[in-house]
Ligand code: SF4
């Protein structure tokens with residue numbers, strides 16, 4: 001290449017790289033400016049291994065969308081190969097004979113690899129283009145205006161163009177240099193056949209055009225990356241490295257002593273990791289696809305939360321970098337109350353997200369800001385908060401009545417018994433709600449039949465605090481948590497037994513933030529164990545088909561999938577069907593995230609959608625393992641008027657009915 | 661303008677009330693106390709008046725034992741500026757002596773608008789408002805469901821049997837608040853945290869001139885259980901007979 005060409009090339013590269021660096025630096029600074037939070041440098045080797053494995057093998061992308069994932073993998077590997085190949089490409093402007101790998105067998109193999117990858121990548125790019133712009137699947141094209149930007153078309157065009165210009169450039173080179181690598185570069189060779197018959201001068205011109213087009217597209221891509229969702233190329237793997245190692249959905253503690261700002265009202269109050277999440281989002285819509293709020297026509301899409309916050313923080317970038325106040329709060333322009341209060345904290349979004357975003361923490365931070373800083377929250381929550389404050393239960397029923405459900409039953413109280421293997425934390429539903437009490441009655445029957453050594457706290461028990469925490473009232477939650485931890489510590493027991501997965505999650509994974517480390521067992525685990533040990537026996541009655549509805553907080557949050565299934569199998573004579581969404585893909589009942597205590601006035605009802613799934617598999621019984629699920633699904637069945645053909649019961653109730 | 665709110669701490673509406681061994685008081689050991697719900701309307705109305713009329717401050721006054729400080733904290737959390745506890749050593753059911761202590765304090769504050777609940781849900785005597793009126797020699801409008809203040813003129817609506825009565829007066833005056841007057845605000849968490857740290861001033865009062873004393877408390881007669889007489893139309897004659905002869909309602 002002549003000197004002018006070389007200078008132009010160097011200037012182009014410098015310009016693009018500088019622009020890229022400037023934009024990346026801006027985003028890095030925005031993340032650094034985020035509020036402090038857990039630093040997430042613990043177990044670096046494990047983290048690195050996980051990130052490399054997940055990205056390297058493209059599990060992130062393939063696991064929930066195999067075909068699309070494989071196409072994405074082609075492009076991913078193309079990107080890796082071409083990142084190196086571009087070095088060869090550029091150096092040829094200065095030293096035409098240079099090759100990174102010399103000129104031996106390895107070099108030949110390398111070029112063979114690049115040739116094949118170039119074709120696969122082209123296939124990937126065409127596939128994704130057709131999918132996005134012709135088939136227009138909802139998760140990536142809706143809601144407008146967050147999706148369907150032309151950026152993806154440009155990027156996919158670049159990727160395809162890169163491959164084509166590479167092959168044509170190599171093909172032209174083959175003819176011009178007379179060196180045929182047909183065996184090692186079959187596709188470049190095929191491209192060269194398109195060019196045969198051209199005169200040498202015009203071939204030389206075309207060769208230069210291909211070469212320049214290739215490098216300019218590489219640089220164009222570099223310029224585009226920071227500005228688009230393609231930032232995930234860089235941010236994604238880093239975000240996976242910094243993923244939470246706690247169960248998804250476990251919320252962080254607010255240190256009320258040392259902060260004046262609770263939650264997020266302004267975008268600069270987000271923690272650095274939340275901001276990393278915003279920059280990592282790929283706009284793939286996997287989260288939106290599985291979100292029960294979105295599926296039931298609520299205005300919430302976890303994808304939009306991420307993308308909108310990214311837009312918002314970039315919009316405020318100048319203010320933030322120069323240390324000024326933000327120009328506007330997050331609410332109600334960048335997020336609306338109807339969005340943030342629609343979340344059931346089911347965790348389906350986090351489970352599927354390829355870059356491991358933590359949507360729930362972001363949404364709850366916004367709820368916290370609204371609840372604690374602005375005193376704004378759905379009105380229906382007020383009685384629940386008052387109830388928790390005054391009577392330690394969200395229904396505000398007299399706290400002295402907490403143990404009246406035990407009347408006529410033989411249920412020992414801790415203060416009287418003194419010591420027990422299991423401290424049974426009955427929970428508010430189990431103590432006060434009629435349907436919840438049925439679970440408690442059944443559980444007491446099972447525990448007594450199996451001779452389990454247990455006791456309850458009686459009136460000493462207080463709500464675990466889950467509804468308060470999920471509703472953003474962290475202050476109230478901490479009051480309940482501290483009181484319960486103190487009560488637990490006064491008693492002698494080995495394990496805590498819960499019938500409610502929300503109590504389970506909070507006591508097991510969140511009370512540790514209040515110096516309460518307890519071994520917690522859910523009643524499905526205990527019952528499965530009792531069956532195994534032969535301490536209880538069942539006589540399956542009837543042959544109706546059953547199905548099991550995974551509670552989000554038991555399944556996705558705490559990976560308990562097998563224990564309830566084992567019991568369900570034993571009870572159903574094997575006549576157990578799985579609904580279309582099950583296990584880690586389970587579909588929420590609609591009651592989590594304090595939604596249990598709010599009206600569901602927008603869109604369709606989540607519990608109806610789930611009940612319909614049970615109907616589809618022809619179930620006559622839905623087994624549940626959570627009092628909220630029981631209430632929501634039972635309401636769903638009754639509202640649909642199908643209670644004659646479909647019953648909803650907690651596993652404990654079903655077991656108690658079949659006890660021999 | 662200064663506004664004073666008199667409030668009382670009472671057992672929670674859901675509390676399971678047990679009579680203490682002296683048969684004259686209730687066993688407080690397992691009871692949650694709350695701000696008397698009618699007094700919450702008074703607090704809310706005071707805060708609204710402060711916002712709309714630019715009142716100087718709102719002071720909440722309560723008379724009671726040490727635990728009544730919690731009720732004052734709730735008032736602070738809702739937005740009341742100052743609070744004072746008139747600390748009594750013993751429980752009293754004598755409204756007049758309570759009203760005298762309150763009146764003395766109100767005078768000291770110089771408040772021109774005095775708001776309180778129409779009654780306390782524990783003893784429900786409905787006396788303190790009118791008594792304050794007498795003691796302070798200012799007008800009192802009771803059981804108010806709507807209040808309009810314009811400068812020093814006051815217009816209040818109260819529900820009366822079969823209608824609404826509109827009364828007019830000028831400040832200083834006393835208003836006792838009824839449900840429907842407003843929706844009491846939920847104390848903000850920041851308010852609650854501030855209230856927790858607030859120093860609550862207290863003044864000891866003696867209610868020694870009490871002229872009323874409780875002689876005994878007893879439980880209401882427990883309701884007899886419902887009776888199912890049958891099903892469908894054939895049960896109707898028996899139902900009518902019971903309503904006529906046993907319940908004597910028709
Ligand atoms: S948050 Fe995750 S799952 Fe949702 S669109 Fe972004 S990358 Fe995809």
Ligand code: SF4
Pocket residue numbers: 287290291292293294300301302342343344345346347348349350359360
């Ligand atoms: S947690 Fe569930 S409801 Fe909330 S945004 Fe994620 S998928 Fe939607």
